[in-house]
Amino acid sequence: MVRPLFSARFAALFVLFLAAALSVALALRVSARAIAESQYNSVRLLPLGSYTSTETAEIVTFDAVSQQAYVVNDTLIDILDLSDPASPALAGQIDVTAHGAGATSVAFYDGALAVAVAADPAQDAGKIVFFDADGNFLSEVMAGALPDMVTFSPDGKWVLAANEGEPNAEYTVDPEGSVTIIDMSAGAANLTQGDVTQASFTAFNADIDELRKQGVRIFEDVPNVTVATDVEPEYIAVAPDSMTALVTLQENNAVALVDIPGAKVKAILPLGTKDYELPENPIDASDEDGEIQIKTWPAQGMYLPDGIAAFSVEGKTYYITANEGDARDYDGFSEEERVEDLTLDPTAFPNAADLQLPENLGRLKVTNQNGDPDGDGDYDVLYSFGARSFSIWDADGMLVYDSGSQLEERTATLVPDIFNSNGDPDSFDSRSDDKGPEPESVVVGEVDGRLLAFIALERTGGIVVYDVIDPAAPVFVTYQRLPLSDVAPEGLDFVSAADSPNGRPLLLVASEESLTTTVYQIDAVDQLFLPVAGR
Numbered sequence: 001m002v003r004p005l006f007s008a009r010f011a012a013l014f015v016l017f018l019a020a021a022l023s024v025a026l027a028l029r030v031s032a033r034a035i036a037e038s039q040y041n042s043v044r045l046l047p048l049g050s051y052t053s054t055e056t057a058e059i060v061t062f063d064a065v066s067q068q069a070y071v072v073n074d075t076l077i078d079i080l081d082l083s084d085p086a087s088p089a090l091a092g093q094i095d096v097t098a099h100g101a102g103a104t105s106v107a108f109y110d111g112a113l114a115v116a117v118a119a120d121p122a123q124d125a126g127k128i129v130f131f132d133a134d135g136n137f138l139s140e141v142m143a144g145a146l147p148d149m150v151t152f153s154p155d156g157k158w159v160l161a162a163n164e165g166e167p168n169a170e171y172t173v174d175p176e177g178s179v180t181i182i183d184m185s186a187g188a189a190n191l192t193q194g195d196v197t198q199a200s201f202t203a204f205n206a207d208i209d210e211l212r213k214q215g216v217r218i219f220e221d222v223p224n225v226t227v228a229t230d231v232e233p234e235y236i237a238v239a240p241d242s243m244t245a246l247v248t249l250q251e252n253n254a255v256a257l258v259d260i261p262g263a264k265v266k267a268i269l270p271l272g273t274k275d276y277e278l279p280e281n282p283i284d285a286s287d288e289d290g291e292i293q294i295k296t297w298p299a300q301g302m303y304l305p306d307g308i309a310a311f312s313v314e315g316k317t318y319y320i321t322a323n324e325g326d327a328r329d330y331d332g333f334s335e336e337e338r339v340e341d342l343t344l345d346p347t348a349f350p351n352a353a354d355l356q357l358p359e360n361l362g363r364l365k366v367t368n369q370n371g372d373p374d375g376d377g378d379y380d381v382l383y384s385f386g387a388r389s390f391s392i393w394d395a396d397g398m399l400v401y402d403s404g405s406q407l408e409e410r411t412a413t414l415v416p417d418i419f420n421s422n423g424d425p426d427s428f429d430s431r432s433d434d435k436g437p438e439p440e441s442v443v444v445g446e447v448d449g450r451l452l453a454f455i456a457l458e459r460t461g462g463i464v465v466y467d468v469i470d471p472a473a474p475v476f477v478t479y480q481r482l483p484l485s486d487v488a489p490e491g492l493d494f495v496s497a498a499d500s501p502n503g504r505p506l507l508l509v510a511s512e513e514s515l516t517t518t519v520y521q522i523d524a525v526d527q528l529f530l531p532v533a534g535r
Contacts, residue, residue, distance in 0.1 A: 043447065043465055045480040045507060045520040051088040053078050053515045059149075059491035060510040060517055061108045064499035066133040070113055071510055071517050072491075075102045077115060078517075079135055083501050085519045094135040099127055107159070109152035112138065112188035114159050116147035123168055123175045128161055130188040139191040141182060144198055145175035149235050153242035157184055158260050162233035162247055163198075171332030176228040177201060179236070179247055179256070181263045197263035201228040201256070204268060215270035216254045217302070219369055222333060231256070231268070237310040239317045239395070246308060246319045246397065250326050253302045255319075255397050269397035273300040274387045280404040283388055284412075284420060287433040289359040292412045292419050294405060297361050298349065299339075299382040301325075302370075303391060307441035307492075311451065311468065317395045318471045320453055322439035325386020327367065335367045338433075342366070343378040363433035388436040390455050390464075392471045400471050407437045411460050414479050423461030423487050431459045444468065445494035447505050447522050452477065454507055456489040463489065463509065463520075480520070488513035 055074035062069050062082070068091060069080040077094040096103050100117035104126075107114045113131045126147040130138040144163025152159055158181060165177035179199040186195060204211065204227040211227060212218050218230045234250040238260070247256040249268070257267045276283055282296045305321035312318070327336045340362030344352040356362040364384055371381040389403040412419050420436050421427040431438065440458035444451065453474070455464045465477040482489060491510040500506050507520040 042524050043452070043477050044523050044525050045463060045465075045478075046523050047483065048506075048519045048521050049084075049086040049088050050485065050516050050518040051078070051080050051090065053517070055515070056512055057490070057510040057515050057517050058512055059105045060493045060508045061106045061113075062493050062495050062499070062508060063108045063111075063113075063133055064495070065111070067501045068133065069493070069508055069517065070106045070108060072103045072106055073515075077103055077106060077113075077131075077135070080517065082519065085500075085502055085506060085521070088517065088519060092135050094131055096129065099129045099140055104146070104148050105150045105161075107151045108133075109156045112184075114150045114152065114188075116143070116150040116161055118146050118148075121168065121173075122146045122166060123173045126163070128159060128180060128182060130191065132188075138189040141180075141191055141193055141196045143180040143196075144178035147180060148233075151236050151238060152184075153238045153245075153260065154240055155242040157242060158182065158238075159184060160236050160238065160245055160258075160260070162236050164232045164234060165229065166232060167330065167332075169331045171222065171330045174222070174225075174229045176226075177231040177233045177249070178228075179233055179245075179258055179265065181258075181260060199258055199263050199265050201231050201265055201268070202226075203265070204228070211268060211270075215272055216249075216268055217252045217370065219328070219335075221369065227268075234306055235308050237308040237319050239310050240312045241317070244317075244395070246310070246393075248305045248308050248321065250304050250306055250324075251328055253304050255305075255308075255393075257397065267397075271303045271305070271397075272399070273302055273383065274389070274402065275300060276384075282405050283436060284408060284429070284432040285361050285364040286359050287363055287420075287430050289432075290429070292416060292429070294408055294412060297364075298355070299361065299364065299366070299384055301384050301387040302367075303387045304385055305391070306439075307456075309442050309444045309453070311444040311453075313451070313469060313471055318400065318468075319393045319395075319397075320442050320444060320468065321391050321393065322442045322455055323387035323389050323391060324438055324440050324458070325384075325388075325435040327365070327385050335369045336365055337368045338362065339364045339366055339382060342368075342382075344382075345378040345380045348380040365434050386435040386438070388439070390439055390442060390453070390466075392468065392474070401474060403466075403474070406476065407439060407455075407457065407464060410464065410476065410479050411437055411457070411462070415460070415462065415481050418460055418481075420460065422459055423482070424484060435459070439464075440490060441492050443492045443494040443507075445496060445505060447497075448524055452522075454492055454494065456492055456509065458488050458490065458512075461487060461489065461511075463492075463507070482509070482511070482518075486511040486514050486516050486518050 101120035161180040167174035306324040495506040
């Protein structure tokens with residue numbers, strides 16, 4: 001009898017083998033981007049030690065000589081000894097109440113600590129106060145209204161402060177926003193008001209209509225508004241050459257280009273919006289659907305960046321922004337609405353009733369100040385707060401890269417239990433209607449020859465790391481979930497290996513809600529994180 005070449009049993013085993021082989025092949029098949037990512041996903045943030053302040057922990061800066069960190073703690077500056085990064089210890093405190101109502105920001109350079117101090121009321125002019133490394137007073141100068149961020153230029157020749165000029169709660173007093181520029185040539189101990197120039201926005205008041213047409217958000221419902229009163233400088237990044245700075249005007253969805261030696265605002269540049277209908281930009285828009293649903297929607301995201309950092313690649317300057325979003329919401333004026341409470345134009349939104357369901361787009365917070373160009377009371381475009389991303393811009397403020405939906409997709413994959421939360425499982429998905437993971441701040445530093453950006457997600461409570469050596473195509477490195485003891489990371493400071501007390505690069509993270517300042521060591525490890533599908 002002739003036997004068949006393949007028995008039934010053998011055939012069955014062969015089919016199983018093929019199925020297993022196909023499964024392995026599919027599991028191993030990755031895109032070109034995934035292959036690139038596999039070369040980079042070899043960094044971890046190792047928590048070494050933490051210190052808890054008494055009132056808050058907002059902004060942190062580091063001095064390599066004294067090996068001390070300085071942390072904004074409301075009316076105090078906590079001085080932390082980091083000579084042993086695993087055991088941060090309180091070395092002293094600076095009380096700023098003799099100089100104003102409270103500290104908002106700190107920066108350190110070459111033996112001098114610059115502290116931004118707000119007035120009481122905050123609509124009055126604040127101060128920039130200088131101390132030495134031990135907290136001894138050196139000098140003080142006047143700044144603009146509500147100096148909210150202070151920084152040294154890379155060469156130490158200048159100190160800049162972003163004066164937010166925020167209105168009072170009733171919105172009856174709205175001071176001008178400005179940028180304070182301090183010439184440090186005389187040294188921090190010898191400064192006088194003659195070394196200070198306030199770079200104003202008043203020259204743009206005549207251009208208010210044109211700026212609005214270009215996309216700069218200058219509100220019309222606010223009484224007696226001018227460009228200078230409406231702009232609210234939030235954060236400053238100084239170019240590596242120390243000659244220019246880019247300043248985020250968060251609520252205005254714009255940035256300002258500043259000539260530092262000339263102490264002049266050269267331009268106000270609108271940032272545009274992000275289309276959530278595009279396949280690369282889906283979001284989770286509801287906090288009432290009970291699950292993760294990252295989908296495209298007929299809405300636009302305003303970038304509204306908070307933190308910004310500058311870096312250089314092949315001699316070209318780039319800026320990276322954390323696109324947090326922020327609404328003007330005061331007792332006397334509020335722009336916040338939910339989609340479910342608006343009247344939508346039936347031509348623009350023929351499926352309005354379905355869109356406005358709470359499990360769809362109805363819960364999304366949007367502005368009532370934009371989106372009704374014909375003024376007939378119904379909205380043709382929906383603009384939400386923040387872009388749930390980080391972006392890279394060139395020296396002229398042109399968009400080079402945006403991370404699209406990656407921050408939500410990464411956290412949905414890696415930490416699904418705290419997706420769009422306040423950092424704990426009990427608040428899962430509760431921020432989807434607002435600003436999602438809420439990227440707050442960003443720093444850039446070199447680690448083992450790689451240029452890495454560290455982006456703090458204030459709400460989800462983690463640090464996202466990307467390699468930005470190719471500014472047009474950053475590569476995801478890792479996501480570090482913060483412990484439950486660190487809630488709402490607000491301020492970051494990168495410490496290079498050369499400046500570090502233990503010879504390894506460090507990331508200092510100040511978390512506002514938990515009052516903690518935690519030291520993370522940045523290590524290279526051999527491990528692979530598979531990328532989000534299609535990314």
